[in-house]
Amino acid sequence: MSAENLKTDTRQANWRRSNPDKYEGHIAVQRALVAGKLIKQPCEVCGSRKVDAHHDNYDQPLNVRWLCRQHHVRLHFGGEDMFSLCLKRLQTDASAL
Template identity: 45%
Template sequence: MTTPLDEMRNLAAGQGNEVSEVREIENRKSHTIPERKLTPQARWRARNPLATWCHAATASALKRGIIERQACQICGDERTDAHHPDHHFPLRILWRCRLHHKQAEKELKLSMKCEAAS
């Protein structure tokens, strides 16, 4: 019998049933409150349920000690953010300082625009 800790480790290794979990998250209903009354953060969460789930899973794994925060993989700065190239795998993380994280997000958005234009 697998424990929740084993399941999280399997997810980190790219094993498990991520697809069904992602489908559940993508199918969730957004807030019923009119969008104009929501804060910018709440609007973002409502529009990005998969990313919200991914961030929560990462925060939980950090808190439980399943993963540990590391230094920036580019410059070595100790103050880092977790960058998720693919939100379907919440524990596949690239540790980046704020500067390099912003650059990575910008490059990711640009590549997505280029793919959409093709």
């Protein structure tokens, strides 16, 4: 179902109508997961297995970054530099060896 055809007036339906490219990207990821064409990976920051797909570019809907909810929210709303967090994690993992 395309975003324009939504009949309800919920916050979610309104978001989908306002962001059709993002909505289609989310649908593409869900379909690819079900079909086995895309496999969830651990959070690229902390390694958590409970993750969201993050799109850097909706023109490439299956090119996603896997982030746990905490880091996904931080990326969107806090503008947090995820690369520095990944680097800290790698340094911590290396020091444990």
